[in-house]
Amino acid sequence: MARIGVFxxxxxxxxxxTVDCTKLAEVTSRFPGVVKSVDYKYMCSEPGQTLIKExxxxxxLTGVVVAACSPRMHESTFRKTCSEAGLNPFLCExxxxxxxxxxxxxxxxxxxxxxxxxxxxxxxxxKLNEPLYPIKVPVTKTALVIGGxxxxxxxxxxxxxxxxxxxxVEKNPSIGGHMSQLSETFPTLDCSQCILTPRMVxxxxxPNITLYSYAELESLDGFIGNFKVKIRKxxxxxxxxxxxxxxxCTTKCPVKKIPNEFDENLSYRKAIYxxxxxxxxxxxxxxxxxxxxYLKGKCKxxxxxxxxxxxxxxxxxxxxxxxAGAIVLATGFDIKRADFFPEYxxxxxxxxxxxxxxERIASASGPTLGEIRRLSDGKIPKKVVFxxxxxxxxxxxxxxxxxxxxxxxxxxxxxxxxxxxxxxxxYVFYMDIRAGGKNYDEFTRRxxxxxxxxYIRGRVSRIYERDGKLIVVGADTLxxxxxxxxxxxxxxxxxxxxxxxxxxxLAQKLHVAYDQYKFFTEAHPKxxxxxxxxxxxFLAGACQSIKDIPESVSQASGAAAKVCGLFSQNELTxxxxxxxxxxxxxxxYSTCVGCFLxxxxxxxxxxxxxxxxxxxxxxxxIIAKINPGLCQGCxxxxxxxxxxxxxxxxxxxxQIYAEVDAILNTL
Amino acid sequence: xxxxKQKARDLLDSNKVQVVIGYExxxxxxxxxxxxxxxxxxxxxxxxxxxxxxxxxxxTKVEVEKIGRVAVEASLNTLKGIVKLASEGQxxxxxxxxxxxxxxxxxxxxxxxxEVIDYIDQHPVEYSPEEISLLRKIExxxxxxxxxxWQEEFSRCIRCYACRAACPNCYCDACIVDINQPQWISxxxxxxxxxxxxxxxxxxxxxxxxxxxxxxxxxxVDIPLNILNLKLAEEISKNxxxxxxxxxxxxxxxxYDPNDKxxxxx
Ligand SMILES: Cc1cc2nc3c(=O)[nH]c(=O)nc-3n(C[C@H](O)[C@H](O)[C@H](O)COP(=O)(O)OP(=O)(O)OC[C@H]3O[C@@H](n4cnc5c(N)ncnc54)[C@H](O)[C@@H]3O)c2cc1C
Ligand code: SF4
Numbered sequence: 001m002a003r004i005g006v007f008x009x010x011x012x013x014x015x016x017x018t019v020d021c022t023k024l025a026e027v028t029s030r031f032p033g034v035v036k037s038v039d040y041k042y043m044c045s046e047p048g049q050t051l052i053k054e055x056x057x058x059x060x061l062t063g064v065v066v067a068a069c070s071p072r073m074h075e076s077t078f079r080k081t082c083s084e085a086g087l088n089p090f091l092c093e094x095x096x097x098x099x100x101x102x103x104x105x106x107x108x109x110x111x112x113x114x115x116x117x118x119x120x121x122x123x124x125x126x127k128l129n130e131p132l133y134p135i136k137v138p139v140t141k142t143a144l145v146i147g148g149x150x151x152x153x154x155x156x157x158x159x160x161x162x163x164x165x166x167x168x169v170e171k172n173p174s175i176g177g178h179m180s181q182l183s184e185t186f187p188t189l190d191c192s193q194c195i196l197t198p199r200m201v202x203x204x205x206x207p208n209i210t211l212y213s214y215a216e217l218e219s220l221d222g223f224i225g226n227f228k229v230k231i232r233k234x235x236x237x238x239x240x241x242x243x244x245x246x247x248x249c250t251t252k253c254p255v256k257k258i259p260n261e262f263d264e265n266l267s268y269r270k271a272i273y274x275x276x277x278x279x280x281x282x283x284x285x286x287x288x289x290x291x292x293x294y295l296k297g298k299c300k301x302x303x304x305x306x307x308x309x310x311x312x313x314x315x316x317x318x319x320x321x322x323x324a325g326a327i328v329l330a331t332g333f334d335i336k337r338a339d340f341f342p343e344y345x346x347x348x349x350x351x352x353x354x355x356x357x358x359e360r361i362a363s364a365s366g367p368t369l370g371e372i373r374r375l376s377d378g379k380i381p382k383k384v385v386f387x388x389x390x391x392x393x394x395x396x397x398x399x400x401x402x403x404x405x406x407x408x409x410x411x412x413x414x415x416x417x418x419x420x421x422x423x424x425x426x427y428v429f430y431m432d433i434r435a436g437g438k439n440y441d442e443f444t445r446r447x448x449x450x451x452x453x454x455y456i457r458g459r460v461s462r463i464y465e466r467d468g469k470l471i472v473v474g475a476d477t478l479x480x481x482x483x484x485x486x487x488x489x490x491x492x493x494x495x496x497x498x499x500x501x502x503x504x505x506l507a508q509k510l511h512v513a514y515d516q517y518k519f520f521t522e523a524h525p526k527x528x529x530x531x532x533x534x535x536x537x538f539l540a541g542a543c544q545s546i547k548d549i550p551e552s553v554s555q556a557s558g559a560a561a562k563v564c565g566l567f568s569q570n571e572l573t574x575x576x577x578x579x580x581x582x583x584x585x586x587x588x589y590s591t592c593v594g595c596f597l598x599x600x601x602x603x604x605x606x607x608x609x610x611x612x613x614x615x616x617x618x619x620x621x622i623i624a625k626i627n628p629g630l631c632q633g634c635x636x637x638x639x640x641x642x643x644x645x646x647x648x649x650x651x652x653x654x655q656i657y658a659e660v661d662a663i664l665n666t667l
Numbered sequence: 668x669x670x671x672k673q674k675a676r677d678l679l680d681s682n683k684v685q686v687v688i689g690y691e692x693x694x695x696x697x698x699x700x701x702x703x704x705x706x707x708x709x710x711x712x713x714x715x716x717x718x719x720x721x722x723x724x725x726x727t728k729v730e731v732e733k734i735g736r737v738a739v740e741a742s743l744n745t746l747k748g749i750v751k752l753a754s755e756g757q758x759x760x761x762x763x764x765x766x767x768x769x770x771x772x773x774x775x776x777x778x779x780x781x782e783v784i785d786y787i788d789q790h791p792v793e794y795s796p797e798e799i800s801l802l803r804k805i806e807x808x809x810x811x812x813x814x815x816x817w818q819e820e821f822s823r824c825i826r827c828y829a830c831r832a833a834c835p836n837c838y839c840d841a842c843i844v845d846i847n848q849p850q851w852i853s854x855x856x857x858x859x860x861x862x863x864x865x866x867x868x869x870x871x872x873x874x875x876x877x878x879x880x881x882x883x884x885x886x887x888v889d890i891p892l893n894i895l896n897l898k899l900a901e902e903i904s905k906n907x908x909x910x911x912x913x914x915x916x917x918x919x920x921x922x923y924d925p926n927d928k929x930x931x932x933x
Contacts, residue, residue: 591840597918640920643843644846
């Protein structure tokens with residue numbers, strides 16, 4: 001006989017304010033099979049859990065229903081509570097009263113009645129629950145880090161220093177990401193390269209780290225602890241073992257006019273190139289789209305001059321297969337470019353530039369060797385207008401979020417400008433100044449108070465050119481929207497930060513959730529910010545949402561800690577909530593008819609063929625079999641199976657039917 | 668026809684096959700399926716427009732399997748059934764012999780399943796004007812009228828499952844309506860039970876049905892089941908943007924593809 005306990009949580013006022021929990025406990029106590037029903041203010045608290053444990057022992061409960069918040073939140077908490085009291089954890093079910101009832105209804109009798117129905121459904125389900133036992137899987141103690149910006153570098157170093165192997169995949173010829181492009185960094189104004197380069201070198205030399213630059217993820221199979229990874233190593237057209245990085249090839253290459261991506265297209269590079277002097281690895285690649293040999297079949301000058309004969313024109317992309325136990329996603333971000341701001345003449349006027357271009361101009365290694373000059377005529381700009389929130393927080397532009405870093409780097413730009421051009425004047429158009437961070441507000445105040453940047457609260461409606469000047473038309477909303485017109489020499493747009501290109505495809509390859517803006521989604525916004533919903537895949541840096549360097553690095557270390565935690569075990573236990581194909585008595589053996597349509601619907605390739613054999617070894621029937629290591633319990637096959645031959649443990653057809661029945665019978 | 672008969676006779680006499688499944692004259696001018704295991708009965712075989720049964724339906728039966736190797740007299744619809752069943756792994760194409768003549772009067776010689784598919788492609792079936800006009804009539808109804816219409820049609824159903832028995836794709840050993848742990852689909856011939864049955868039947872065939880119409884012809888109370896199937900086939904081709912040829916060997920409702928741009932998948 002079922003002996004079910006019902007434990008109703010008020011969740012403070014979250015549930016208690018809307019649902020009459022006392023009545024709920026009273027009504028549910030009369031359900032057939034329920035031997036105990038109590039309500040309590042915070043069931044997840046220590047006393048609440050003790051209450052459950054004692055009730056399990058005293059009433060010899062065979063099943064528990066906790067009526068509380070979403071199972072996402074506390075299912076594991078309460079299952080653990082049950083197992084501590086000797087009850088198999090899978091005999092505990094959560095009735096979600098918060099999200100499914102109290103949060104979506106007003107306080108009323110109907111809300112309480114709905115809560116009663118929800119609990120009734122779970123009571124009927126739990127009566128059919130069977131004890132389940134966790135599945136054990138081995139762990140491959142190698143981490144894959146995708147993206148070699150500051151976040152990926154930090155995560156890789158932390159994991160490697162924790163004693164584990166790391167494979168870092170970077171799509172560009174060098175690691176470093178956006179940070180390597182920055183001149184100096186807020187709020188301390190230390191030189192970006194100077195603090196980043198040592199980390200890059202440490203990474204390259206770390207015995208635990210294998211770096212694949214100029215490489216991308218080809219495909220991913222498997223699951224937490226046991227990912228099977230294919231990496232596409234794009235052909236660099238050089239033999240990396242022979243190349244000494246002497247740079248002779250780049251000097252000799254005759255193709256000179258290729259826009260240099262690292263300098264945000266403000267300078268030129270060769271067809272065979274190293275993106276920047278401090279690049280890691282410091283070996284060139286040939287850009288096949290622009291190389292004369294690949295375009296016209298002739299040239300090979302670099303080959304002629306290479307002292308070690310390291311050039312390989314016939315090199316192919318290589319697919320490398322590796323195994324990994326955990327993955328850290330650190331693919332960073334991008335910013336909106338010219339085409340997004342026709343109203344600011346961006347792309348049309350040479351002296352309207354974006355923030356990254358300003359970083360390059362301000363950088364000692366940049367196209368102007370650190371002198372702030374106009375791109376049009378090389379003159380020193382005496383008036384510079386910085387426009388914050390260009391594209392961000394702008395529903396009309398389709399980007400409703402705050403890009404978070406622009407307020408700070410705009411203040412930095414204003415300061416850097418003033419440091420370099422003492423008689424210059426910086427203007428900053430802003431909506432709000434968001435400087436919430438350690439020493440951040442002090443930093444923006446310094447820009448205004450000490451460096452004399454003029455901050456104007458308002459938006460810029462238009463920019464046009466007149467007599468070599470850029471006429472910036474805006475409004476000052478603190479002065480009754482008084483129109484402001486500034487004749488500027490240069491305009492810098494702090495353009496919106498966006499997801500890095502290819503994020504969507506990557507997320508789909510990895511089965512990781514992403515939001516409407518294509519940023520990867522964390523498992524819980526507050527409590528699991530570095531995990532994704534796919535077990536074993538973690539997030540670091542701006543690929544989750546735009547972040548500055550300190551935040552990116554912190555999250556990277558957080559992700560590394562998660563990975564090291566995972567790798568501290570030799571075996572993982574997984575919830576046994578997986579699909580199984582039924583078996584019945586001969587001559588049927590199983591109601592499965594072997595149509596194998598379930599095979600193509602399974603996103604995890606978990607469905608195999610199984611032969612049912614007679615004693616003499618002859619095959620009687622071929623049916624589906626689900627690999628428990630691969631199955632993620634998504635239930636796609638269960639829904640598809642015409643003969644209902646597949647059941648999801650913990651959510652069997654019988655259990656779901658009982659739930660539905662329990663709800664319908666009350667109508 | 669004589670050549671078909673000769674080939675059937677040879678196959679039986681040489682013991683290459685143990686049974687020939689074809690059509691014979693029935694009562695009242697109808698044709699009906701016949702199982703011939705002795706070549707002296709071969710002359711019973713006929714083939715004409717009255718031969719509408721989809722003989723592929725027998726190929727998955729254990730009883731037939733027990734007799735031995737089968738040769739089947741195949742209409743275009745039967746060929747489609749064979750392709751579908753082979754693609755769902757119900758038998759290996761090479762394990763059956765196909766009898767019949769093409770439009771040029773030559774004996775069928777199919778070396779592989781692909782050749783059958785090519786042949787089917789070259790001979791697209793046109794649905795009868797009656798079928799199409801009924802389909803369009805139902806489509807033009809309001810939602811309420813359509814609901815009424817099908818309620819009315821289904822109300823006659825006596826749950827004899829002749830539709831299921833006639834359908835080559837209804838080969839499950841345990842049909843969902845016969846499964847009672849839990850009993851998702853009510854077996855009772857009342858309004859709800861009938862509705863459930865016909866919806867699940869249509870859904871289980873959506874994307875798999877070869878539109879041979881055998882179900883509707885088998886129905887003793889004339890429920891136009893073929894129209895339901897036809898409509899679903901149209902919807903699937905439209906929504907998944909795929910051809911009939913693709914449908915023959917694939918099941919679009921069960922393809923998981925991370926590149927799918929349909930936003931309901933995300
Ligand atoms: C104009 C500007 C000024 C800034 N100034 C400051 C500052 O002063 N102080 C500060 O704290 N922050 C500043 N920031 C923010 C800083 O740039 C970011 O916080 C930091 O770069 C985030 O690091 P990340 O590693 O997450 O991403 P990224 O730097 O974007 O690195 C991501 C890396 O992943 C690689 N990648 C992308 N996709 C793939 C893929 N599919 N496969 C493999 N590799 C891939 C990329 O090539 C790149 O190397 C500024 C940003 C901008 C735009
Ligand atoms: S082949 Fe010529 S163009 Fe190409 S990289 Fe070498 S030198 Fe440059």
